[in-house]
Amino acid sequence: MPVITCIDDLKRLHKRRTPKMFYDYAESGSYTEQTFRENTSDFAQLRLRQKVAVDMSGRSTTSTMIGEKVAMPVALAPVGLTGMQHADGEILAAKAAEKFGVPFTLSTMSICSIEDVAEHTTKPFWFQVYTLKDDDFMRRLFERARAANCSAIVITVDLQIMGQRHKDLKNGLSAPPKLTPASIANMMTKVQWGLGMLQTKRRFFGNIVGHAKGVSDPSSLSSWTAEAFDESLDWGRIAKFKEMWGGKVILKGVMDAEDAKNALSVGADAIVVSNHGGRQLDGALSSIRALPSIVDAVGDKIEVHMDSGIRSGQDVLKALSLGAKGTYIGRAFVNGLGAMGEAGVTKSLEVIHKELITTMGLVGERRVADLDRSNLLIPKGFEGDWVD
Numbered sequence: 086m087p088v089i090t091c092i093d094d095l096k097r098l099h100k101r102r103t104p105k106m107f108y109d110y111a112e113s114g115s116y117t118e119q120t121f122r123e124n125t126s127d128f129a130q131l132r133l134r135q136k137v138a139v140d141m142s143g144r145s146t147t148s149t150m151i152g153e154k155v156a157m158p159v160a161l162a163p164v165g166l167t168g169m170q171h172a173d174g175e176i177l178a179a180k181a182a183e184k185f186g187v188p189f190t191l192s193t194m195s196i197c198s199i200e201d202v203a204e205h206t207t208k209p210f211w212f213q214v215y216t217l218k219d220d221d222f223m224r225r226l227f228e229r230a231r232a233a234n235c236s237a238i239v240i241t242v243d244l245q246i247m248g249q250r251h252k253d254l255k256n257g258l259s260a261p262p263k264l265t266p267a268s269i270a271n272m273m274t275k276v277q278w279g280l281g282m283l284q285t286k287r288r289f290f291g292n293i294v295g296h297a298k299g300v301s302d303p304s305s306l307s308s309w310t311a312e313a314f315d316e317s318l319d320w321g322r323i324a325k326f327k328e329m330w331g332g333k334v335i336l337k338g339v340m341d342a343e344d345a346k347n348a349l350s351v352g353a354d355a356i357v358v359s360n361h362g363g364r365q366l367d368g369a370l371s372s373i374r375a376l377p378s379i380v381d382a383v384g385d386k387i388e389v390h391m392d393s394g395i396r397s398g399q400d401v402l403k404a405l406s407l408g409a410k411g412t413y414i415g416r417a418f419v420n421g422l423g424a425m426g427e428a429g430v431t432k433s434l435e436v437i438h439k440e441l442i443t444t445m446g447l448v449g450e451r452r453v454a455d456l457d458r459s460n461l462l463i464p465k466g467f468e469g470d471w472v473d
């Protein structure tokens with residue numbers, strides 16, 4: 086087995102072992118990919134303040150997210166088609182998260198269904214929903230999530246229409262993959278992946294196929310989005326979904342301080358500062374640059390989480406130091422899954438945990454709750470100096 090020391094090692098293996106269509110689906114952003122690139126490069130602009138001769142013994146990364154104990158404040162983000170990166174991918178990722186002690190978020194657009202994941206885990210997980218036109222379908226989704234003992238709903242508010250990813254169109258992305266000479270030739274080089282897929286029955290959108298009425302082609306993400314997603318979504322409707330669910334709600338995809346205040350007013354329990362990993366509004370600020378102003382606006386009234394661009398424990402530490410109470414990883418765990426299945430997801434979490442706890446020591450902190458902006462060197466103008 087190769088020596089894995091960082092998320093990039095897993096990414097290389099992921100690329101080698103997974104069909105191009107699905108690797109490209111994960112490793113891309115919308116349009117010019119400016120926001121996708123800056124999500125990671127902006128983390129590098131922040132530097133860490135080294136502290137020496139501070140007692141760093143007994144460090145701990147434990148914390149809470151929406152009142153739930155976590156081994157470190159790093160949840161697995163909802164990722165569509167995870168079960169195409171590796172057979173039964175959502176089940177494997179959920180198991181790895183449960184064993185590690187971090188939250189797992191299941192996407193509506195998953196291959197394994199809510200019931201599948203519940204059957205293979207013992208602790209509550211979180212369920213992500215898109216806001217759809219069909220209230221009956223939404224109500225049924227909530228009922229299924231309740232029956233599966235999900236402890237929170239993550240409502241994604243930044244994808245009523247889909248940002249275009251050029252590679253997905255060129256590759257003809259679908260689940261299961263359409264068989265063309267090019268896709269067959271590529272899949273034939275991914276033997277382990279293919280054997281896994283032959284052995285599982287989970288190859289379709291498990292939460293949708295057989296549950297949604299009148300959707301003609303759920304194999305294609307873009308056609309399902311165009312047909313089912315509600316372009317008229319507003320804050321009133323978000324409040325209605327919160328009431329329909331009746332439990333804890335995390336609103337994902339907030340990038341603006343005014344929107345964060347609206348999230349507060351509809352009674353959300355947490356928000357995720359997120360630009361969907363650079364997959365939606367190309368040209369939006371990176372999440373890490375948007376984070377400080379949102380923390381300043383609402384951070385004392387609502388739990389602020391963040392994602393987009395995290396590839397290391399140092400990145401997690403930077404987000405926490407800027408005031409996030411929790412973070413999420415998307416591609417970083419998908420790279421692990423595509424590389425080595427459940428063991429790979431565990432490896433992603435181990436890599437990030439080790440980097441986080443080591444870096445905490447080197448900046449002279451023992452608890453994640455003690456991290457703050459004094460641990461960082463923030464370049465002047467980091468948040469941007471924009472014309473009103």
Ligand SMILES: Cc1cc2nc3c(=O)[nH]c(=O)nc-3n(C[C@H](O)[C@H](O)[C@H](O)COP(=O)(O)O)c2cc1C
Nearest residue numbers: 111162163164165192241361362393394414415416
């Ligand atoms: C391949 C892929 C699929 C995704 N699918 C979903 C989804 O179904 N629902 C959702 O809310 N976010 C989805 N996201 C966004 C992630 O939840 C998260 O915001 C993003 O991955 C964070 O950026 P990172 O990958 O740089 O960590 C997806 C991201 C990726 C990379």
